[in-house]
Amino acid sequence: MKLIVKLGMLCTMAFMSVPVIGQQIPVAYLDVNRPVEERVESALSLMTLEEKVAMCHAQSKFSSKGVARLGIPEVWSTDGPHGIREETYWDEWGGAQWTNDSCTAFPALTCLAATFNTNLSLAYGESIGEEARYRNKTILLGPGVNMYRTPLNGRNFEYMGEDPYLASRMVVPYIHGVQSTGVAACVKHFALNNQEVWRGHINVNVSDRALHEIYLPAFKAAVQEGEVWSVMGAYNQFRGEQCCHSDLLLNKILKGEWGFDGLVISDWGGVHNTDQAVNNGLDIEMGTYTDGLTTSGKFPYSSYFLADPFRKGLEEGIYDMEVLDDKVRRILRVIFRTTMSANRPFGKFVSPEHSEVARKVAQEGIVLLKNKNQFFPIPVDKKIKIAVIGENASRSLVEGGGSSSLKAAYEISPLEGLKEKYGEEYITYSIGYASGPSLYGREEPSKYDADSLSKAAVDVAKGADIVLFIGGLNKNHYQDCEGGDRKSMDLPFGQDKLIQDIMKVNKNTAVILLSGNAVAMPWVDQVPAIMQGWYLGSEAGSALADVVSGDVNPSGKLPFSFPKKLEDNSAHFYGELSYPGDSIDQYYKEDILVGYRWFDTKKIKPLYAFGFGLSYTSFDYGDLSIDKNQASDKETVKVMFTLTNSGKTDGAEVPQLYVNKAKSAVSRAEKELKVFDKVYLKAGESKKVELELLISSLAYYDEKASDWVVEPGVYSILLGSSSSDIKSKVNLKVE
Incomplete structure (x- = not known):
C-alpha cells in the first residue's frame, strides 16, 4: 500500500525522472497536470534531430510518427467530415476488411448548413468526435468550409454553402463539439479550393477584398472562435504558390495575423517542393506519392520533401533549426491536447444517441421548395397507393464521392423508410433509371437498358394515387464526387425526360432530390411539389419519411442559391477564364459577388434563393x-x-x-x-x-x-x- 501511495504521489510531482541509457532525465511532458506549453518544451528538449524530422512527414497512408523512445504516440488522422472512414491497409487506399469499423453516416455538411441550427452543429460535432475517439484517432479531417462558388464543384456536398457568415457560424460549434471529445478537428481546404477540375495545379487569382470577405471568414472563425487544433492546406495554387506551402496563406495570414497555434497538415499529395514546405508554414506532409513499403522504392516515405531532404538541409545549415522546432512544437501541442491530454473522454461508436443526432440533422436540413395545393404532407392514415420511382430511393448514398466515402453500419434507404412509415402494401417501387457503380476517378455505364426501366416506371405511375420521384445526383465520378466536377447542371441518367413522361400519365407527382448541388429543373412548373433532400446518411429514409408524412414539419433553408441556368451563376457568367480557367490560371472575375450577392445585385432572379425554404x-x-x-x-x-x-x-x-x-x-x-x-x-x-x-x-x-x-x-x-x-x-x- 505504501508503495502505491508513493507512486501515486510521484505522478503529480512537478518533475519526474526516468533512466534513459543509464542517465536520469526530466520528463515533465508526461505530467498531464502541467500546462501544455511546458510539456511541449520538455519533450522538445529531449528529441534528436532525426526524431523531430520524422514527425513532420507520413509513415503510412494516415499516420505520422511519434517518438517511441519517449512514449510520445503517433498521429493518426481519419476522413472525413460526415463519418469515420473505414480502416485501410498501411499503404493502400483499399479497405482493410475489418469487421468493427462500420460507422454512423451523418448527413453531409450541406444538409447541416441547411438546418441553420448552431445547436445541432454542436451535437453533430460531439457525435462524430466520439466516433473518431472510439477509433482512437488523433485528427478528424474535417469540417470543410470552402465556398459554394459554382454548382459544378464535385465537393460542394462536403461544404457549408455560399455565404461566409453562415459557414462561420456553423463551423465554430462543430469544432467545439469534435474537440470536446479529445480529437482535433482539421478545417479544410485552406484556401480557394472551389473546384475539382485541375485542382492540383490551377492558379487562382482573386482580389484581396474577395479573399478576406468571402473565402477566408469561415477559416478565420474556425481559428479564432473555434480554436481549431489543425488546418489542412488546399491542392490548388494561389498567386503562384501551392496552398500547402503558401507563405501568404500559412505564415502571414494563418499563423501571423490570426495567431493560429495548431498544426498545418498537407492535403494528400499537395506538397511539391522542399524549400517551400520547410519555410512556408507546413508542419506535416501527407500522401506524397509513394509505395511506402521500403526505403528504396519509387518514392518511399524517407524521400518525402519533409523527410531526408529536410534532414540533410538542416545538417548542412541550409535550413534553420528553429523552423524545425516550430513544426514539432505544433505537432506536440496537438498530441498533448488529444492523445496525451488529461481526462481524455472515452468514445462511442454507432450509438443510439448518434443515430438520433443524424436523424435530427436530416429532418431539419430537408428543404421544401414547392408545395402547390398542399401536396405535402401525405398523412399515413390516407391509405393511398404510392408509387416510389427513382434509383436514389434504393441506392446507397453513403458510398462513393472520394475520400468521404463511408462504410456505414446501416443505412435506411428512402424506400425502406417510406415502407416502414406507410406500410409495404401501399408502396410500389420502380427504379426508373440506373447509373453505373461508384468508382473513384472514372465513369462506368449502367448494365441496364434505360428504355426498359423508363417504360416500367411509367406503367407503375399509371396505377398509383401519388408518385414520389426520388432522384437527383449520386457520388459517382462527374456527379458529387472528389476528383472531378459535374459536366452540366442537368440531372443525369435521363431523369428529366423520365419525370416529364411520368407527369403525362400522373399529374400527382412530387420530386424529391437527393444531392449536394443545385440542379436544373426544366419541369419545375409542371410538378406540384419539390423537396431538396441532400445526402442524409444512415437515417436518410426515416428522416425523409418523417417529413413526407408530416410527423416532422420541414424547416430547412437553402445554404446556396439555385440558378435557373448555369450562365446565371456568377462564376460562369464571365466565361471559361473565370471557371474552370485555362488549365493554368483562373480569375475570380465576379469578385465579392458570390451566390445571392450576385443574383440580388445584378437583378437576376434565381430559381430558388439563398435562405429559402417552405413549411407546413x-x-x-x-x-x-x-x-x-x-x-x-x-x-x-x-x-x-x-x-x-x-x-x-x-x-x-x-x-x-x-x-x-x-x-x-x-x-x-x-x-x-x-x-x-x-x-x-x-x-x-x-x-x-x-x-x-x-x-x-x-x-x-x-x-x-x-x-x-x-x-x-x-x-x-x-x-x-x-x-x-x-x-x-x-x-x-x-x-
Whole structure:
C-alpha cells in the first residue's frame, strides 16, 4: 500500500525522472497536470534531430510518427467530415476488411448548413468526435468550409454553402463539439479550393477584398472562435504558390495575423517542393506519392520533401533549426491536447444517441421548395397507393464521392423508410433509371437498358394515387464526387425526360432530390411539389419519411442559391477564364459577388434563393425595430420583431438579418447576411425575437490599408425569410 501511495504521489510531482541509457532525465511532458506549453518544451528538449524530422512527414497512408523512445504516440488522422472512414491497409487506399469499423453516416455538411441550427452543429460535432475517439484517432479531417462558388464543384456536398457568415457560424460549434471529445478537428481546404477540375495545379487569382470577405471568414472563425487544433492546406495554387506551402496563406495570414497555434497538415499529395514546405508554414506532409513499403522504392516515405531532404538541409545549415522546432512544437501541442491530454473522454461508436443526432440533422436540413395545393404532407392514415420511382430511393448514398466515402453500419434507404412509415402494401417501387457503380476517378455505364426501366416506371405511375420521384445526383465520378466536377447542371441518367413522361400519365407527382448541388429543373412548373433532400446518411429514409408524412414539419433553408441556368451563376457568367480557367490560371472575375450577392445585385432572379425554404405552417413577421438609431463601430445594436406561427402546425422558422448600404465609397453587394436564428413556435404562438447586430460586422476589407473599415453613413437593416423575401427594414446611422 505504501508503495502505491508513493507512486501515486510521484505522478503529480512537478518533475519526474526516468533512466534513459543509464542517465536520469526530466520528463515533465508526461505530467498531464502541467500546462501544455511546458510539456511541449520538455519533450522538445529531449528529441534528436532525426526524431523531430520524422514527425513532420507520413509513415503510412494516415499516420505520422511519434517518438517511441519517449512514449510520445503517433498521429493518426481519419476522413472525413460526415463519418469515420473505414480502416485501410498501411499503404493502400483499399479497405482493410475489418469487421468493427462500420460507422454512423451523418448527413453531409450541406444538409447541416441547411438546418441553420448552431445547436445541432454542436451535437453533430460531439457525435462524430466520439466516433473518431472510439477509433482512437488523433485528427478528424474535417469540417470543410470552402465556398459554394459554382454548382459544378464535385465537393460542394462536403461544404457549408455560399455565404461566409453562415459557414462561420456553423463551423465554430462543430469544432467545439469534435474537440470536446479529445480529437482535433482539421478545417479544410485552406484556401480557394472551389473546384475539382485541375485542382492540383490551377492558379487562382482573386482580389484581396474577395479573399478576406468571402473565402477566408469561415477559416478565420474556425481559428479564432473555434480554436481549431489543425488546418489542412488546399491542392490548388494561389498567386503562384501551392496552398500547402503558401507563405501568404500559412505564415502571414494563418499563423501571423490570426495567431493560429495548431498544426498545418498537407492535403494528400499537395506538397511539391522542399524549400517551400520547410519555410512556408507546413508542419506535416501527407500522401506524397509513394509505395511506402521500403526505403528504396519509387518514392518511399524517407524521400518525402519533409523527410531526408529536410534532414540533410538542416545538417548542412541550409535550413534553420528553429523552423524545425516550430513544426514539432505544433505537432506536440496537438498530441498533448488529444492523445496525451488529461481526462481524455472515452468514445462511442454507432450509438443510439448518434443515430438520433443524424436523424435530427436530416429532418431539419430537408428543404421544401414547392408545395402547390398542399401536396405535402401525405398523412399515413390516407391509405393511398404510392408509387416510389427513382434509383436514389434504393441506392446507397453513403458510398462513393472520394475520400468521404463511408462504410456505414446501416443505412435506411428512402424506400425502406417510406415502407416502414406507410406500410409495404401501399408502396410500389420502380427504379426508373440506373447509373453505373461508384468508382473513384472514372465513369462506368449502367448494365441496364434505360428504355426498359423508363417504360416500367411509367406503367407503375399509371396505377398509383401519388408518385414520389426520388432522384437527383449520386457520388459517382462527374456527379458529387472528389476528383472531378459535374459536366452540366442537368440531372443525369435521363431523369428529366423520365419525370416529364411520368407527369403525362400522373399529374400527382412530387420530386424529391437527393444531392449536394443545385440542379436544373426544366419541369419545375409542371410538378406540384419539390423537396431538396441532400445526402442524409444512415437515417436518410426515416428522416425523409418523417417529413413526407408530416410527423416532422420541414424547416430547412437553402445554404446556396439555385440558378435557373448555369450562365446565371456568377462564376460562369464571365466565361471559361473565370471557371474552370485555362488549365493554368483562373480569375475570380465576379469578385465579392458570390451566390445571392450576385443574383440580388445584378437583378437576376434565381430559381430558388439563398435562405429559402417552405413549411407546413405559415409565419407572420411583425415590424422591425432597433434599440438605437445611431451607433459607433464599437457597439452592438439590438434588433427586435415579433414572429407568429399563424398556421395550425408546430414549426420552426429562420429569420435572417441582411444589411445594405446604398451610398458607399466602394462597390457593395445589394445585401449581406449578418445574423440569423432558428425559432421554434407552437401553432398560434407568437414570440418577440431579439437579434444582436455587431456594428463591426458591417466592415469591408480596404485593400489599400490592408485592414477592415466600418464606413460611416446610413445602413438599411433588412429582415427576411430568405435573401429574396424581405419582410421589413429599418435604417441605422453608423458613426
